[in-house]
Amino acid sequence: MCWAFTLPCPLVSAPSHGNGATLHARQQPATAPEWWRNAVIYQVYPRSFADADGDGTGDLAGVRERLPYLAALGVDALWFTPWYRSPQADGGYDVADYRQIDPAYGTLVDAEALIADALALGIRTIVDVVPNHVSSQHPWFQDALAGVPGARDRFWFRDGKGPGGDEMPTRWTSSFGGDTWTRVQDPDGRPGQWYLHLFDAAQPDLNWNHPDVVAEHEAVLRFWYDRGVAGIRIDSAALIAKDPDLPEVGEHHEPGTHPHLDRDELHDVYRGWRKVADSYAEPRLLVGEVWLEDTDRFVRYLRDDEMHMAFNFDFMTRPWDDAALAESIRSTLAAHASVGAPPTWVLSNHDVTRPVTRYGREDSSFAFAAKRFGTPTDLALGARRARAAALLTAALPGVLYVYQGDELGLPEVEDLPDGARQDPMHFRTGGVDPGRDGCRVPLPWTPDGPTYGFNTNGAPPWLPQPAGWGSRAAALQETDPDSFLSLYREAIRLRRSEPALRTGGFAWTDTAPGVLAFRRGEDLTCVVNFGDAPAALPAHTEVLLASAPLEDGRLPGDTAAWLRD
Numbered sequence: 388m389c390w391a392f393t394l395p396c397p398l399v400s401a402p403s404h405g406n407g408a409t410l411h412a413r414q415q416p417a418t419a420p421e422w423w424r425n426a427v428i429y430q431v432y433p434r435s436f437a438d439a440d441g442d443g444t445g446d447l448a449g450v451r452e453r454l455p456y457l458a459a460l461g462v463d464a465l466w467f468t469p470w471y472r473s474p475q476a477d478g479g480y481d482v483a484d485y486r487q488i489d490p491a492y493g494t495l496v497d498a499e500a501l502i503a504d505a506l507a508l509g510i511r512t513i514v515d516v517v518p519n520h521v522s523s524q525h526p527w528f529q530d531a532l533a534g535v536p537g538a539r540d541r542f543w544f545r546d547g548k549g550p551g552g553d554e555m556p557t558r559w560t561s562s563f564g565g566d567t568w569t570r571v572q573d574p575d576g577r578p579g580q581w582y583l584h585l586f587d588a589a590q591p592d593l594n595w596n597h598p599d600v601v602a603e604h605e606a607v608l609r610f611w612y613d614r615g616v617a618g619i620r621i622d623s624a625a626l627i628a629k630d631p632d633l634p635e636v637g638e639h640h641e642p643g644t645h646p647h648l649d650r651d652e653l654h655d656v657y658r659g660w661r662k663v664a665d666s667y668a669e670p671r672l673l674v675g676e677v678w679l680e681d682t683d684r685f686v687r688y689l690r691d692d693e694m695h696m697a698f699n700f701d702f703m704t705r706p707w708d709d710a711a712l713a714e715s716i717r718s719t720l721a722a723h724a725s726v727g728a729p730p731t732w733v734l735s736n737h738d739v740t741r742p743v744t745r746y747g748r749e750d751s752s753f754a755f756a757a758k759r760f761g762t763p764t765d766l767a768l769g770a771r772r773a774r775a776a777a778l779l780t781a782a783l784p785g786v787l788y789v790y791q792g793d794e795l796g797l798p799e800v801e802d803l804p805d806g807a808r809q810d811p812m813h814f815r816t817g818g819v820d821p822g823r824d825g826c827r828v829p830l831p832w833t834p835d836g837p838t839y840g841f842n843t844n845g846a847p848p849w850l851p852q853p854a855g856w857g858s859r860a861a862a863l864q865e866t867d868p869d870s871f872l873s874l875y876r877e878a879i880r881l882r883r884s885e886p887a888l889r890t891g892g893f894a895w896t897d898t899a900p901g902v903l904a905f906r907r908g909e910d911l912t913c914v915v916n917f918g919d920a921p922a923a924l925p926a927h928t929e930v931l932l933a934s935a936p937l938e939d940g941r942l943p944g945d946t947a948a949w950l951r952d
Contacts, residue, residue, distance in 0.1 A: 412543075413572035417733070423463075423464070423618070424456075426787070427463050427630070427786075427789065428463060428464045429464070429466070429791065430466045430788060431450060431465050431466065431468050431791050433467060434827070434829075434849060435829040435848075435849075437452060437832065438838075438842035438848070440493070440842075441846050442621070443840075443848050444492075444849050445489065445492075445633075445936075447470065448493055451497075451504055453832075454504055460879060461876060462510060463510065463511065464560075465510055465512055465513065465790070467788070468657070469514075471489060472489045476589035476811065478810070478823075480590070481520070481524075482517055482525070483521070484525070485516070485610070486607075486610055502615045502616060511617035511619075511886075513619065514611055514618075515620050518587070518622070518627050519623045520584065520592045520593060521590070527541050528542065533574065534574050539600055541584055542591050544581070545580060545581055546581075551578070552580075552581075554580055555567075557635055557646075557892055558600070559583075561585060562585055563587055563811050566583055567583055568581040569581065570874065585623075586623075600661065605660065605663050607775055608660060608671075609663060609917050612845075616671070618672025618674055620673070620676065621657075621694070622699070623676060624688065624694075628660060630647070635668060638738045646884035649684055658692050671916075672695050673694040674694065675694040678693050685697065685722065692854070695729075698731055699733060702732060703717070703734060703735065704752055706752040707945075709901055713895075723785070727792075732788070733751060733780070733787075734773070734776055738823050739753055739823075740826060740827075741797060741798055742769065742772070742791075743769045743796055743799075747766050747769025747772070748762055748767040758820050769798070771935060772945045774871065774934035774946075775915055775935075778932065778948070779903075781878040782905075784893050794872055795830070795831070795859050796871035800828045801821065803851065805818075805848065807850060808821075808822055809850070810824045824850055828850050830857045831857050832860055833860050833861075839860055858948055866920070872935050874934060886908060887908025890908075891908020892906075892913065893906070896912060899922060900918075900924070902915065902916050902917065904925060910951055911951060911952065912925055912949070913947065913948075913950075914948055916943065917945065918943070919940045921939075924937075933948040933949065
């Protein structure tokens with residue numbers, strides 16, 4: 388019985404740029420129908436993945452060099468957070484030009500080559516689009532500041548209240564903390580109007596009632612779809628529509644009537660985007676970032692003329708608890724079945740505390756409002772639970788998302804120097820919130836060297852890596868059959884090779900208290916022990932994979948296993 392084993396893979400050799408790849412990766416048909424319904428999608432935060440040119444910032448050439456690693460991991464697609472030209476006021480989510488790559492990452496030619504090289508290895512590409520706002524450096528906003536006629540109509544400019552217009556138009560609160568309005572100076576230097584930004588002041592909100600905004604974004608979709616991108620991930624998808632009257636946010640709003648969240652009219656936007664996506668010979672994908680507690684409202688985005696899938700934040704934010712996670716699984720499967728959309732399963736992303744750290748805390752749930760400095764964690768316990776959670780999520784029907792570094796078991800870096808932090812969430816809360824930099828620290832590829840293989844010349848990374856980061860390096864984990872990387876590789880391999888995990892049904896299995904189990908198909912069971920004491924395993928003929936060694940044939944606490952019946 389083997390509970391995890393490794394697959395050999397070169398870490399840095401690049402695919403050839405002529406006829407395909409230098410390793411024998413599994414190939415997918417160019418027009419595989421609905422490939423995304425049970426895909427494994429890997430999130431790349433380019434700034435922190437790999438730095439090929441040695442300037443301390445990750446880049447697209449670095450990703451190209453590591454494509455063999457991603458192919459050996461077994462992923463079906465890569466989702467890239469924004470790689471566009473940007474002042475980087477919010478990690479690239481302040482886009483100044485959607486048709487150019489930020490120089491820190493490379494060029495448009497580099498992006499096109501990366502898309503092609505990845506596809507040669509059977510890996511598709513998904514890119515981020517941020518419809519709620521643009522950068523304050525975007526030409527449209529610069530025209531608005533300069534007083535170009537009609538330019539301000541593309542945004543939410545309003546006169547202030549009170550004497551001299553000195554008071555903000557509303558008291559809405561920013562998603563990053565603080566106010567949502569900033570006053571500008573008129574070209575003559577006098578105080579002028581205020582503009583709305585639900586996030587940072589460097590991210591002015593767009594007015595989706597304006598035809599230029601609608602037309603430009605549909606053109607951006609076509610621009611990237613025409614370059615071989617398989618899908619678009621839609622940032623902050625439920626925020627784009629605003630009530631033109633700009634009322635204050637009250638304690639309660641009828642569904643669809645909130646001043647700036649989940650308004651009914653925004654669905655027309657995504658119906659338009661779906662028409663663009665469906666116009667291609669191989670229909671393109673739309674993935675929504677939709678943070679909503681109301682399940683009925685959530686699944687409206689997944690109707691067959693809107694998005695193909697949306698992130699399952701309910702599951703991601705739940706604590707490490709069998710009842711809580713079972714409830715989330717039940718509600719998720721039921722909700723998605725009602726619209727025929729595949730559920731998604733994700734443990735973290737570039738905004739969320741990493742699982743190894745989160746699951747080691749007394750309160751292992753996640754909420755932005757609860758993020759604080761100095762929250763104790765047991766990293767050994769968190770790592771054990773994160774391994775079990777990886778098998779739990781990989782066994783569920785639907786789409787699996789993996790955030791870069793989770794396959795290495797990286798913890799949150801919580802002791803970054805104050806001078807190194809860059810996240811506006813940290814600054815806009817007056818330093819109370821540690822921000823999201825801790826899950827964005829550049830990856831360790833090798834055990835040694837000043838940047839642990841993030842680059843080859845030792846240039847300091849844009850965020851400092853902690854001492855001992857190399858002990859978690861990919862190169863070490865490749866040769867360790869008990870490593871996080873080996874566990875992820877084998878789990879993804881089994882997801883692809885086992886018919887029960889590809890297309891099998893789902894049914895709960897009766898278990899003892901503190902143990903969660905379900906069947907996939909006719910012959911595979913996933914069982915997870917959330918308790919402290921070892922638990923008896925259901926009847927089985929083979930243990931396909933386990934997140935930790937069994938103890939005298941029993942499943943230890945905080946451990947998951949896949950069994951053949």
